[in-house]
Amino acid sequence: xxxxxxxxxxxxxxxxxxxxxxxxxxxxxxxxxxxxxxxxxxxxxxxxxxxxxxxxxxxxxxxxxxxxxxxxxxxxxxxxxxxxxxxxxxxxxxxxxxxxxxxxxxxxxxxxxxxxxxxxxxxxxxxxxxxxxxxxxxxxxxxxxxxxxxxxxxxxxxxxxxxxxxxxxxxxxxxxxxxxxxxxxxxxxxxxxxxxxxxxxxxxxxxxxxxxxxxxxxxxxxxxxxxxxxxxxxxxxxxxxxxxxxxxxxxxxxxxxxxxxxxxxxxxxxxxxxxxxxxxxxxxxxxxxxxxxxxxxxxxxxxxxxxxxxxxxxxxxxxxxxxxxxxxxxxxxxxxxxxxxxxxxxxxxxxxxxxx
Amino acid sequence: xxxxxxxxxxxxxxxxxxxxxxxxxxxxxxxxxxxxxxxxxxxxxxxxxxxxxxxxxxxxxxxxxxxxxxxxxxxxxxxxxxxxxxxxxxxxxxxxxxxxxxxxxxxxxxxxxxxxxxxxxxxxxxxxxxxxxxxxxxxxxxxxxxxxxxxxxxxxxxxxxxxxxxxxxxxxxxxxxxxxxxxxxxxxxxxxxxxxxxxxxxxxxxxxxxxxxxxxxxxxxxxxxxxxxxxxxxxxxxxxxxxxxxxxxxxxxxxxxxxxxxxxxxxxxxxxxxxxxxxxxxxxxxxxxxxxxxxxxxxxxxxxxxxxxxxxxxxxxxxxxxxxxxxxxxxxxxxxxxxxxxxxxxxxxxxxxxxx
Numbered sequence: 001x002x003x004x005x006x007x008x009x010x011x012x013x014x015x016x017x018x019x020x021x022x023x024x025x026x027x028x029x030x031x032x033x034x035x036x037x038x039x040x041x042x043x044x045x046x047x048x049x050x051x052x053x054x055x056x057x058x059x060x061x062x063x064x065x066x067x068x069x070x071x072x073x074x075x076x077x078x079x080x081x082x083x084x085x086x087x088x089x090x091x092x093x094x095x096x097x098x099x100x101x102x103x104x105x106x107x108x109x110x111x112x113x114x115x116x117x118x119x120x121x122x123x124x125x126x127x128x129x130x131x132x133x134x135x136x137x138x139x140x141x142x143x144x145x146x147x148x149x150x151x152x153x154x155x156x157x158x159x160x161x162x163x164x165x166x167x168x169x170x171x172x173x174x175x176x177x178x179x180x181x182x183x184x185x186x187x188x189x190x191x192x193x194x195x196x197x198x199x200x201x202x203x204x205x206x207x208x209x210x211x212x213x214x215x216x217x218x219x220x221x222x223x224x225x226x227x228x229x230x231x232x233x234x235x236x237x238x239x240x241x242x243x244x245x246x247x248x249x250x251x252x253x254x255x256x257x258x259x260x261x262x263x264x265x266x267x268x269x270x271x272x273x274x275x276x277x278x279x280x281x282x283x284x285x286x287x288x289x290x291x292x293x294x295x296x297x298x299x300x301x302x303x304x305x306x307x308x309x310x311x312x313x314x315x316x317x318x319x320x321x322x323x324x325x326x327x328x329x330x331x332x333x334x335x336x337x338x339x340x341x342x343x344x345x346x347x348x349x350x351x352x353x354x355x356x
Numbered sequence: 357x358x359x360x361x362x363x364x365x366x367x368x369x370x371x372x373x374x375x376x377x378x379x380x381x382x383x384x385x386x387x388x389x390x391x392x393x394x395x396x397x398x399x400x401x402x403x404x405x406x407x408x409x410x411x412x413x414x415x416x417x418x419x420x421x422x423x424x425x426x427x428x429x430x431x432x433x434x435x436x437x438x439x440x441x442x443x444x445x446x447x448x449x450x451x452x453x454x455x456x457x458x459x460x461x462x463x464x465x466x467x468x469x470x471x472x473x474x475x476x477x478x479x480x481x482x483x484x485x486x487x488x489x490x491x492x493x494x495x496x497x498x499x500x501x502x503x504x505x506x507x508x509x510x511x512x513x514x515x516x517x518x519x520x521x522x523x524x525x526x527x528x529x530x531x532x533x534x535x536x537x538x539x540x541x542x543x544x545x546x547x548x549x550x551x552x553x554x555x556x557x558x559x560x561x562x563x564x565x566x567x568x569x570x571x572x573x574x575x576x577x578x579x580x581x582x583x584x585x586x587x588x589x590x591x592x593x594x595x596x597x598x599x600x601x602x603x604x605x606x607x608x609x610x611x612x613x614x615x616x617x618x619x620x621x622x623x624x625x626x627x628x629x630x631x632x633x634x635x636x637x638x639x640x641x642x643x644x645x646x647x648x649x650x651x652x653x654x655x656x657x658x659x660x661x662x663x664x665x666x667x668x669x670x671x672x673x674x675x676x677x678x679x680x681x682x683x684x685x686x687x688x689x690x691x692x693x694x695x696x697x698x699x700x701x702x703x704x705x706x707x708x709x710x711x712x
Contacts (some may be wrong), residue, residue: 032456033446033449033454033455033456034455034456034675035438035563035564035674035675037672038563038564038673038674038675039456039671039674039675039679040652040671040672040674041584041671041672042671042673042675042679042683080708081706081709082391082708082709083599085707086706086707089704089705089706089707089708092704092705093389093699093704093706096699096704098389098697098698098699098703098704099389099390099698099699099704100388100389100390100395100694100698102697102698103690103693103694103696103698104690104693104694105694106697107686107689107690107693108686108690172386205534207391207394207631207709208391208392208709256611264668296396297374313669313687314670315395315396315397315398315668315687316390316396316397317394317395317396317397317398318394318396319390319391319394319395321400323395326690327398327687327690329688330463330464330683330686331669331671331686332682333463334459334460334463334464334682334683334686336565337459337460337462337463338397338456338459338460341454341456341458341459341462342455342456342458342459343449343452343454343455346448347454348445348448348454348455349445350442350445350446350449351436351439351441351442351445352438352564352565353438
């Protein structure tokens with residue numbers, strides 16, 4: 001069986017969550033010692049995780065962020081102010097514990113699972129990272145497909161495998177994160193292809209482009225869509241033509257989390273594009289997704305609208321790495337502990353509101 | 357010296373933060389291994405706490421939420437659907453660990469310091485709570501002043517004393533929280549008096565009023581402002597006439613935090629009204645305040661606008677107790693660990709962006 005066939009087999013096995021399980025979570029929420037619904041979105045988050053875990057006492061104590069890295073052939077078009085070497089240099093920084101995600105993951109007691117699916121340099125001597133390299137970066141999507149369908153499907157299967165490993169280790173909350181110079185360009189192309197949005201509306205500054213750089217990036221995205229005849233492609237075909245190996249891996253994390261019944265907190269724009277790929281390839285996976293934050297990258301709002309999901313946080317961030325997911329982990333954890341640990345009015349002997 | 361004189365003595369000793377300390381924090385932030393400013397508001401929060409602590413390596417590991425409780429004479433006007441007994445019943449729930457704030461404080465490893473400044477029942481047999489009762493609830497502000505100036509100043513001094521105790525125990529991050537049936541009505545009256553806003557614009561559903569209840573509450577607020585001739589009062593006079601003992605205590609927590617150089621994360625609408633009282637009584641205290649979230653109570657946005665401060669979270673919450681402060685503690689902690697623990701580009705050997 002090739003990778004595409006394996007992926008198809010996983011997708012048909014994924015089932016959405018049970019609406020009655022969410023109603024049961026809400027029934028418990030409304031008995032807890034607080035005015036009904038007074039914790040707003042915190043209650044919605046608790047109900048969602050309660051539904052995913054099919055319990056009124058959800059537990060997300062064991063948390064992990066899967067941070068996938070890969071390089072992008074499209075950087076040869078000059079779409080990033082940072083050199084491609086920053087991808088592997090930042091992985092060294094992740095391994096050494098000096099990056100933003102190391103600090104933020106530590107504050108919420110989340111493990112960081114690093115995986116190389118496509119860094120453009122041999123880093124097999126790096127320890128503390130899973131080595132699943134499929135290629136030394138993607139091809140330049142502005143002249144042809146970034147990946148073959150088999151490469152893309154294989155990268156998705158790596159992500160599914162990691163979600164299965166997480167389930168085996170009893171991880172109850174997964175997060176996504178990525179590193180890859182050039183990957184906001186890939187995310188923009190995927191978003192435009194999946195939603196029909198104009199390239200200009202989904203392209204942003206990435207790591208720090210100026211106005212001319214943004215305009216050039218939009219042209220590169222438009223050319224990539226045209227060269228690959230994106231409108232004629234199926235969801236896996238779009239991911240292969242315009243995605244990245246780390247993006248495909250994260251799409252696999254989302255699908256794998258859904259397969260395993262684990263809630264997955266997605267990071268920013270690139271993770272969002274991966275999530276869009278995942279739910280186009282495997283629609284029931286959407287039920288397991290909580291977007292962590294709204295990136296300032298304009299394409300992310302297009303992604304969130306297409307997913308019809310509201311993020312937990314809006315902090316004007318645009319770093320990636322899983323930093324938004326780590327911050328939202330704290331809120332989701334609090335939501336679950338609230339639902340699981342609070343007393344009911346009866347248990348606490350507190351009077352309810354009067355009926356008049 | 358009476359309480360008002362003691363309070364005045366504290367206020368003249370409070371100094372604002374040093375803008376150069378904030379610039380030094382930003383200088384370090386811009387050397388860390390991330391595109392400059394890519395962590396958005398997380399960087400602003402880190403810079404603010406770094407400024408307050410006058411260091412590029414801020415530390416907020418030791419955290420405490422001060423939850424002040426008091427009752428309100430204005431409940432006799434029928435402004436809450438919950439009976440007044442819920443105030444002491446909820447304190448019993450806090451002591452037993454069954455309330456929302458117990459769960460949320462635990463997730464961020466924050467201590468909960470309970471204080472009774474004005475509950476309308478003898479609860480001296482409750483353990484695990486500081487007993488500083490000044491009166492068995494306030495008077496009905498719709499017929500005259502809720503408190504005397506001395507009562508209000510004494511309640512403020514209780515809060516200042518607790519902030520001093522926090523400093524003595526090396527608490528590095530303080531939060532505010534409250535419990536008091538009827539206190540959204542007091543908060544609305546204070547907000548209208550301090551900002552000149554129309555009572556109708558600052559009144560909301562509180563614990564669960566219907567439209568007629570909200571209209572009645574606005575009338576009660578308007579009557580309270582008129583009866584007490586609020587426009588002619590100084591800031592402490594406004595607090596005494598329209599506030600609550602727990603609100604005055606929290607105003608003291610804000611002033612005391614500023615006196616001690618501790619960052620204070622304020623909760624929702626009632627804590628916001630207390631903060632507004634604090635900065636009108638002692639303007640430099642504003643430099644030490646981080647609002648945690650934007651409550652759905654409409655008056656809270658009026659408060660935040662008057663303070664010219666942006667909250668960290670918007671989660672449609674309206675519970676109080678310090679629940680918003682607890683959630684924001686996690687974000688502020690992450691911001692400080694980011695600034696303190698990340699590597700610089702030089703330390704990590706990561707290439708910077710090209711100049712062209």
